[in-house]
Amino acid sequence: MEYANPVIPGFHPDPSICRVGDDYYLVTSTFEYFPGVPVFHSRDLVNWRRIGHCLTTETQLPLHTAGSSGGIYAPTLRHHGGWFYMTTTNVSGIGNFYVRSQRAEGPWSEPIAVDQGGIDPSLLFDDDGTVYFQTAQNGPQGEGIYQCEIDIDTGEKLAETRLIWPGTGGASPEAPHLYKVNGSYYLMIAEGGTEYGHMETVARSHTPYGPFEACPHNPILTQRSLPSSIQGAGHADLVQTPAGDWWAVFLGIRPPVYPKRHHLGRETFLAPVTWTEDGWPIIGENGRVCERMDAPALAPHPWPSLPVRDDFIAAELDPEWIFLRNPAPGSWSLEERPGHLALRGGEVTLDEIGPLAFVGRRLSHFDCRLAAQLDFEPASESEEAGMTLFMNGKYHYDLAVTQREGRKAVILRRTVGSLRTEQVFDCGFGPVELRVHAESQRFVFFFREANGSEIEVGWGETHFLSTEIAGGFTGVIAAMYAVSGGETAQATSAFFDWFDYEPLNA
Structure with a gap:
């Protein structure tokens, strides 16, 4: 049997994995989005379902001032002594910290800070009880991977931080993971920057502090200079099955056409790991990966497909939905009008940093259909609500209901850096259906009034919302939003009756 890569499509970068019995758990980065660090569950390494988030409160994850690609950087997930540990960096706040829980679904503890600089923290629980903590930083001994020992109950450092490996000479040595395999310590890292030269390298030692010997087969994973649909592969983590087989999860990108530009973000991929006769791991087929590969020797365990429509009748939002930074109190509700998502905007717009009425989900397919039914009667030109395809505050496409010259209108706004265009269409009283047809190279926008025909606007x-144009580390988010130009309490509520996300050609 074969499986298809990526195994978790869309903006799900920096994956980290652990196994507990026959169950596999995985986390990814979230940057400026809230809640932070989604947790996925699988039984076969191929089919994954989102079961919650590690950081679900403002005290765990303050993001009020987090700019584009700020917030939460690469997490590591480990399980030891009946506890799950997730360590990560909030570059807009506490720095390096970890949380813990006895259940992967949570609830997770309050953050426990570790006084070590850098990013991309990781943990190794050694056989003698020592807990080693690694980060990537440009420190007093130069750029590379630094390590200390910590008290896992308090986060207190028990040994001084020191450099343990600078890497093989590639740019940006980062994403360290230290493993103990057959008595040796293997330090695996990413190098080359999270771009088209990305790669994975490994070294080993008889002690956790080195000296580390670089693998003669490095890089053990890279797609650079290959004519492949998968590019930028790296930032990997390893897991062993109960049968003794090894697998790697890692990030990659899929630029749909030349010139290379990707807008779905960095996604989570899977590949087998083999060990050479001299004891080195190699990911994929001699360090290369494909869109279709032989599946793990585990019983296939697909989860039920996500429904196309969310009609907002549940008591809580589905875990697929995320907010841009911490949502302002009163900016959203499932109770104001039962069976609807109510958004009440403030003065912050999509272009600005601050509390925004914004509820979105990751765009995870090149070809898909997005639609929402919106009941909103704006009181002024400063009030608007609708759908946005959002990369960051300087790059987004918006299809919204507002006022123009005293009349209700539908607008299509395209913001591309310093350039902005706006098209305006008259709209009558009552609900409006907003629709986007996503294709690999373009987004097409439509609206339909009650009992009316569909109008293409x-x-x-798509490439104007790509990382290569817009910058940053995220991917496109398809969101519902509202802006009032004033106080949230005085704003007109926008009621979304339903939202559809339908993959096409998947």
């Missing part, structure tokens, strides 16, 4: 190129 325009389109925008």
Whole structure:
């Protein structure tokens, strides 16, 4: 049997994995989005379902001032002594910290800070009880991977931080993971920057502090200079099955056309790991990976497909939904009008940093259909609500209901850096259906009034919302939003009756 890569499509970068019995758990980065660090569960390493988040409160994850690609950087997930540990970096706040829980679904503890600089923290629980803590930083001994020992109950450092390996000479040595395999310590890291030169390298030692010997087969994973649909592979983590087989999860990107530009973000991929006769791991087929590969020797365990429509009748939002930074109190509700998501905007717009009425989900397919039914009667031109395809505050496409010249209108706004265009269409009283047809190279926008025909209002190129154009570490988010131009309490509520996300050609 074969499986298809990526195993978790869309903006799910920096994966880290652990196994507990026959169950596999995985986390990824979230940057400026809330709640932070989604937790996925699988039985076969191929089919994953989101079961919650590690950081679900403002005290765990303050993001009020987090800018584009700020917030939460690469997490590591480990299980030891009946506890799950997730360590990560909030670059807009506490720095390096970890949380813990006896259940992967949570609830998770309050953050426990570790006084070590850098990013991409990781943990190794050694056989003698010592807990080693690694980060990537440009420290007093130069750029590379630094390590200390910590008290896992308090986060207190028990040994001084020191450099243990600078890598093989590639740019940005980062994403360290230290493993103990057959009595040796293997330090695996990413190098080359999280771009088209990305790669994974490994070294080993008889002690956790080195000296580390670099693998003669490095890089053990890279797609650089290959004519492959998968690019930028790296930032990997290893897991062993109960049968003794080894697998790696890692990030990669899929630029749909040349020139290479990707807008779905960095996604989570899977590949087998083999060990050479001289004891070195190699990921994939001699360090290369494909869109289709032989599946793990585990019983296939697919989860039920996600429904196309969310009609907002549940008591809580589905875990697929995320907020841009911490949501302002009163900015959203499932109770104001039962069976609807109510958004009440403030003065912060999509272009700005601050509390925003914004509820979105990751765009995870090149070809898909997005639609929402919106009941909103704006009181002024400063009030608007609708759908946005959002990369960051300088790059987004918006299909919204507002006022123009005293009349209700539908607008299509395209913001591309310092350039902005807006098309305006008259709209009558009552609910409006907003629709986007996503294709690999363009987004096409439509709206339909009650009992009316569908009207195409325009389109925008996907590559203007790509990392190569817009910058940053995230991917496109398809969101519902509202802006009032004033106080949230005085704003007109926007009621979303339902939201559809339908993959096409998947």
